[in-house]
Amino acid sequence: EDKVVQSPLSLVVHEGDTVTLNCSYEVTNFRSLLWYKQEKKAPTFLFMLTSSGIEKKSGRLSSILDKKELFSILNITATQTGDSAVYLCAVVEGSNYKLTFGKGTLLTVNP
């Protein structure tokens, strides 16, 4: 059974739309949750979340964590074609610094 589940698996929107990507997790000793953006090559780091209810923001991207309900969302406002990518969510549990990834959400932004 997957420990980290992302939804939707794929999403197609038009430029200017706002999107919300979801990541739910089920781990026994949660440490942090990370979001990455992957554009056909190496994933690039977006956010690390450790505390509930504290929004992390970078430009048009923002993310928040709910440790009670065990999920995180990644919001992208005013989407652009350059936002097209796979967005990966990963969870760190325990003290071993291992990341467990979800399958990712493929976002396509059409002009």
Next chain:
Amino acid sequence: DGGITQSPKYLFRKEGQNVTLSCEQNLNHDAMYWYRQDPGQGLRLIYYSQIVNDFQKGDIAEGYSVSREKKESFPLTVTSAQKNPTAFYLCAAGERTDTQYFGPGTRLTVL
């Protein structure tokens, strides 16, 4: 890519051959990781090393081997025992924190 290099970018292997993928980092990070990514899948951990001369199996270590003789280098050997080696291989490095930074990847194809 942040100081992590992987080579080669593309690699073709005949069945029954061992191949070694290179990963080098100049970030002075203690921990290094190898992941495998298949189409439509998230990243799965093969091996990781938190310090020189020490490494641990990840979730899918069978058919792979690693070494960590130097802090900056963490080569991965894909052996003939790996039944389905065609995939995108990503190397990452991190300090003893949760954030990992990825190299550009090696795409391995078995002919």
